[in-house]
Amino acid sequence: xxYDKFEILKSSAYPLxxxxxxxxxxxxxxxxxxxxxxxxxxxxxxxxxxxSDGSAKSDFVLNDNKYSGKILVGGKNFGSGSSREHAAWAIxxxxxxxxxxxxxxxxxxxxxxxxxxxxxxxxxxxAKKIFAAIESDPxxxxxxxxxxxxxxxxxxGESESFPINGYKKGNMLNGFDDIDYLNNMKEEIKAFAExxxx
Amino acid sequence: xxxxLFDKVWDSHLVRKVNDGPDVIFIDRHLVHxxxxxxxxxxxxxxxxxxxxxxxxxxxxxxNTPTINQHLPVTNIESANQLDTLERNTNEFGISHWGxxxxxxxxxxxxxxxxxxxxxxxxxVCGDSxxxxxxxxxxxxxxxxxxxxxxxxxxxxxxxxxxxxxxxNVNGELSNSVTPKDVALYxxxxxxxxxxxxxxxxxxxxxxxxxxxxxxxxxxxLSIEMGARGGMIAPDQATFDYxxxxxxxxKGKDWDKAMEYWKTLxxxxxxxxxxxxxxxxxxxxxxxxYGTNPGMGIxxxxxxxxxxxxxxGKETFGKSLEYxxxxxxxxxIGKTIDxxxxxxxxxGRIEDFRAFASIIKxxxxxxNVTAWLVPGSHIVEAQIKEEGILEILTDAGFELRQPGCSAxxxxxxxxxxxxxxxxxxxxxxxxxxxxxxxxxxLASPLVAAAAAVTGKVTDPREx
Numbered sequence: 001x002x003y004d005k006f007e008i009l010k011s012s013a014y015p016l017x018x019x020x021x022x023x024x025x026x027x028x029x030x031x032x033x034x035x036x037x038x039x040x041x042x043x044x045x046x047x048x049x050x051x052s053d054g055s056a057k058s059d060f061v062l063n064d065n066k067y068s069g070k071i072l073v074g075g076k077n078f079g080s081g082s083s084r085e086h087a088a089w090a091i092x093x094x095x096x097x098x099x100x101x102x103x104x105x106x107x108x109x110x111x112x113x114x115x116x117x118x119x120x121x122x123x124x125x126x127a128k129k130i131f132a133a134i135e136s137d138p139x140x141x142x143x144x145x146x147x148x149x150x151x152x153x154x155x156x157g158e159s160e161s162f163p164i165n166g167y168k169k170g171n172m173l174n175g176f177d178d179i180d181y182l183n184n185m186k187e188e189i190k191a192f193a194e195x196x197x198x
Numbered sequence: 199x200x201x202x203l204f205d206k207v208w209d210s211h212l213v214r215k216v217n218d219g220p221d222v223i224f225i226d227r228h229l230v231h232x233x234x235x236x237x238x239x240x241x242x243x244x245x246x247x248x249x250x251x252x253x254x255x256x257x258x259x260x261x262n263t264p265t266i267n268q269h270l271p272v273t274n275i276e277s278a279n280q281l282d283t284l285e286r287n288t289n290e291f292g293i294s295h296w297g298x299x300x301x302x303x304x305x306x307x308x309x310x311x312x313x314x315x316x317x318x319x320x321x322x323v324c325g326d327s328x329x330x331x332x333x334x335x336x337x338x339x340x341x342x343x344x345x346x347x348x349x350x351x352x353x354x355x356x357x358x359x360x361x362x363x364x365x366x367n368v369n370g371e372l373s374n375s376v377t378p379k380d381v382a383l384y385x386x387x388x389x390x391x392x393x394x395x396x397x398x399x400x401x402x403x404x405x406x407x408x409x410x411x412x413x414x415x416x417x418x419x420l421s422i423e424m425g426a427r428g429g430m431i432a433p434d435q436a437t438f439d440y441x442x443x444x445x446x447x448x449k450g451k452d453w454d455k456a457m458e459y460w461k462t463l464x465x466x467x468x469x470x471x472x473x474x475x476x477x478x479x480x481x482x483x484x485x486x487x488y489g490t491n492p493g494m495g496i497x498x499x500x501x502x503x504x505x506x507x508x509x510x511g512k513e514t515f516g517k518s519l520e521y522x523x524x525x526x527x528x529x530x531i532g533k534t535i536d537x538x539x540x541x542x543x544x545x546g547r548i549e550d551f552r553a554f555a556s557i558i559k560x561x562x563x564x565x566n567v568t569a570w571l572v573p574g575s576h577i578v579e580a581q582i583k584e585e586g587i588l589e590i591l592t593d594a595g596f597e598l599r600q601p602g603c604s605a606x607x608x609x610x611x612x613x614x615x616x617x618x619x620x621x622x623x624x625x626x627x628x629x630x631x632x633x634x635x636x637x638x639x640l641a642s643p644l645v646a647a648a649a650a651v652t653g654k655v656t657d658p659r660e661x
Contacts, residue, residue: 019514020391020491024628029609033262033276035236035283047630052616075514077392080425080491081628082607083327084234085343103392106427107327107341110358114345165359167219177345179245182353185214185222186250189355192213192224193251197456198317198448 003116012069022081041093079108200466234325304575314444333430334414370479378413395425545623546574557647564653
């Protein structure tokens, strides 16, 4: 499914300075029963966000009114565990377009890129600077500039480059996905399949 | 410079190298289940495209299926809908479907190998992170997201950057009661849950050479828990013997041709890895986890470590122990437990049931324990009966359930209640993984069995 283009995002951010946030926290398995991609944002971080009676946990960051924005800043090894793309869908559906972390789990990172959520990998030091900036001003704006591959803390002007390969960057900038690319390779793929032993 | 096993298999599937981008890799086997496929099929319908190679695609229902009374309609409406959706989609696109009630139904990563779908040197994907299981056959096997499921359905190819390569060697003799599960939990405890992120692992050394295929599947299954995309073991005679004669394995001349190729599938002596680690088998004890990720594991008789002695951050570690209601320095031995779960794609095979039975034989299930013993497939279930294991289980007060993912992920009816402790042979001890508020202690079938008959964490060597 093609998605919205991503170029430059300037936004405040939600801080979640916890390591190893796994996809079971992002969206527990009991909410994976849908057969359409709808409504997952309501259950993003379900068990950290709500009590068992459905009332909101006031100390959880997504329930804290002082935070807002389209960027989620997580601890290291963000998105580990299950391959469920529902985790990335929930993030997107909640309203995030970008996740920043000093380390992403592989499958989660690919899932984000495939649906138009930009995973921005920064150094541990820069992640700390972002957390500090949000702590001193919960509305601190961060600029994520995909064409320049730069993330900038606007209040201080501090910035860092982030990696993304040219192909995926092109997809994000234009809202293309891999199937658009693979559809143009059908003959090459058929010829390759003929050569397989099993 | 020579090539690694991983290079050989990857490079032989390379259809195109994208400039400043990923590789386009041909996929030999695509496994599909009911949870991560509906939106992919919907995507195909919206684009108006078909499945390119339906005969290379195998669909199995497992995550949502109940593990008792499978002959009755599924009562949970959403689960039933997801199962029906898989059936409709596979009918529409001409894909084989091993649904609930089918003789080949079971946990996808158990039934695919036991029917010969998985062969050495293949590329295998599935919308499930434990697809890494199939690396046991010398295949490149890894989990993918739903967009990628759609991609593979549409084109039989996937676009992935080639990962870095890591070799993990374990040599020597394993001690009494140390199983493949313990080897894997030990490695993860040494590397942490992100220690192999960005890598594809090859397991080498005599410990893996001596392992059965079931044991190798357990080890490769858990590769994802150290962050690796997958892990693989070079195929050998044990691999070929396992595959030969299975329904979907090559036959006759095709088999001979395949064998000729498969025998070349090993890492060359002069190949170089990006990272290489070596462990000694004698350092590995029966393992148990105390925290909320699979890297938080210790030798069963050791105490819960202090945060300074772990790879965890202080806040994360504290949150984890608070959730488990454990304290630094406490002994794990003697902790009262409430549930035991034997099963899953990690430990739901016949050897796991043999191991469990070896401990509980002639004893009784502890009164405070609810035990869910769930075979990975109908074939495993039949073996349990044939080998007399069912009788041993029944005599000890246990019941055998029907095949499925069961309590591994709290998606079906088998959920561990809030606050309860479960010694589980599955793969993840994340917060709420086995049910909201549930507390999971990951361990081997032997450790699970010892807990099942004593009602507390117990060293199986003491039984």
